[in-house]
Amino acid sequence: MTPVVQGRGLEVECDSAEFYFNAFDARYKSDPDSAAYFIDIAIARAEGCNDGERQVRYLLEKAFLISEGEKSETYSQVSNVALALALAHGDSLTLARTYRKFGTLHNEFSKFDSAIYMYNNALKYISPGRDSLELIKVLTRRGITYDSQGVYDKAISDYLKALLICEDLNFYEEISGLYNNIAIVYKKQDDLPAAINYYHKARELAMELENEESMAICNVNIGLLEKDLGNYAISDSLFHSSLAYFDKSYFDYGIALVLHNLGELKRKEGNNQEALDYYQRSQKYASARSFKQIEANNSFSMARLYVDERKNSLALRHAHHSLHLATELNMKQEQSEANKILSEIYEISGRPGLALQYYKAYHQQEDSLYNEKKSAIINQLKTIYESTQKDAEISLLKKEQALQETELAASIKQRRFLVILSIALIVIFGLLAFMYTKTRRYNERLKWKREEISKQKLKIEAKQQELILKNKDLVKLSQEKDDLINIVAHDLRSPLNQVKGLLSILKMEVNADKKPETQLYFNNIDLAIDTLRGRINKILDVELINADKMSLKLEQVNPGIVLENVQSIFKGQAASKGIKINNLCNGFDKTMKADYNFTIQIMENLVSNAIKFSKSGEDITLKISETSGHIRLHVKDQGPGITKDDRARLFKKYSRLSAKPTANEKSIGLGLAIVKKYVESMGGEVWCESNIGKGSEFIVQFAKA
Known part of the structure; x- marks a missing residue:
């Protein structure tokens, strides 16, 4: 009984671990502190039931939770424990997943080289035919990292590889996501037509899948691109289409976002009053639901609009609100823009001291942003340079190896040539002797075959003559058959016509007899005569056609x-x-x-x-x-x-x-x-x-x- 009790105990322990993990998952976004409590219990229970795969999975999820709090050292420690467990107990697929998630964590903290290293390790443990879904995920995540580095050609390459696998396996949801990722890369390269093309592909796929939410999101993305291209009517139509869906599905974030985009569109068109109306409607949703990023953008846009209309007090209030939210959310670009517009408003209002104060803040943030961008560009160039240098080194090594292989092959080729030449001479003399014997036998057999063919030819000619005679007999018989059919048909038709006439006379003579039975008999006889006559006529028609004696009048x-x-x-x-x-x-x-x-x-x-x-x-x-x-x-x-x-x-x-x-x-x-x-x-x-x-x-x- 003891093994059964132990086994049942392990089963309950593992079920309990999954229960606490589900509790963590439900609170991941809404209540991070509670989520941390539940994931720790889940990890402990998974350890208690000796389930290494679950421990790895739970530890990685904890690392993601910690990473959102930007505790980089702690998340790294947790993920390292998960990786060690996977290497000790996991199968190849578990290792691939662990390296992929580890890479995603590194990417979150902009450790792009480390992320690429992890993704490359993940690929080593993937069996392409068996682990296709995991391969798609790794290629997609590596493509996202290359995109973040600015190595756009490699990003596109990974996306396209993943796309080919998805298309083979009909993974339509993944295909839609890859289309969007490819569009984002093209947009960053200012190739707006290509970006629109891939957004359209994503939307068409969403339509085929009848996924209204994906269609609405695609319409927003396409609408933004069309706005940048100056196609305002198309952009307006797409935004309103998305707004209708978000309104129907009570997706408040989507409603607030689209209303803001419509405000931006109307301002570009020069319709400030309509733009203000959209900003205010968006702000109601954003402030009610604490969508602070949208709220900050709305406040900045309204401040900019009020500056254009010389309503400085309203512009000042909205600009300060935008700066407050941008600072709270650490939105550096938005902080910079808010400081700049505040400087402009105070200058217009005749308050140069405050104008200078905010202008200095604007310049400090612009310098900071410039340095960050410069560092990112340097890192990108460094990555590209290192990648190019490695490619060059690999190419040089390959050339040296190829040269050595060529020299070795030449030496081996020379030796082989001498051996082959000796063997060839032996084979040639052997073949000559063999061919002489075979030719002599072939000539003797050929002579015998010719004699047989001559005999068969005589027999065939005799048979052919016999067939000609039989064919003449058959033609004669066919003609006699046709003549007989014509004679019989004509001979039958004349008596039938006489019977038909006599029947008509008989019907008139007994017309006084009103019995239904009598009339029925006459009708049946009449019908039988007509049927027989019709068949005779058809036989004569066929013979007439076969004899090509038809008289047509076109x-x-x-x-x-x-x-x-x-x-x-x-x-x-x-x-x-x-x-x-x-x-x-x-x-x-x-x-x-x-x-x-x-x-x-x-x-x-x-x-x-x-x-x-x-x-x-x-x-x-x-x-x-x-x-x-x-x-x-x-x-x-x-x-x-x-x-x-x-x-x-x-x-x-x-x-x-x-x-x-x-x-x-x-x-x-x-x-x-x-x-x-x-x-x-x-x-x-x-x-x-x-x-x-x-x-x-x-x-x-x-x-x-």
């Missing part, structure tokens, strides 16, 4: 009249099945080049088929469409549709389809074959478009007359 044909006639022919037959024929081409007055009678037969066949395969309550639609040089006649039904396999043999003679007529109507499979022959003989085209369960549409196309 003329100007109005397709609207054709479809009206076909509709009237089949209206009764369709109504008997509960089917409605809709004609959508009434009044069509253009003509096409075709034979009128053949066109009628074509459309009759297509409409007849549509009726066969339609159920009661379904519609058949007739319509006409045009292209630049053709007119198309459409017959569309709501039947079962035609399968892909059936469409492949749709226009072949005697083909049978898988779909069956809805009223068990009979068919010999010649109708569509005749349609295709008729259409093509008139220089037209016919095809079918169909989806299973959604009906079929037959389209016949002729040239315009």
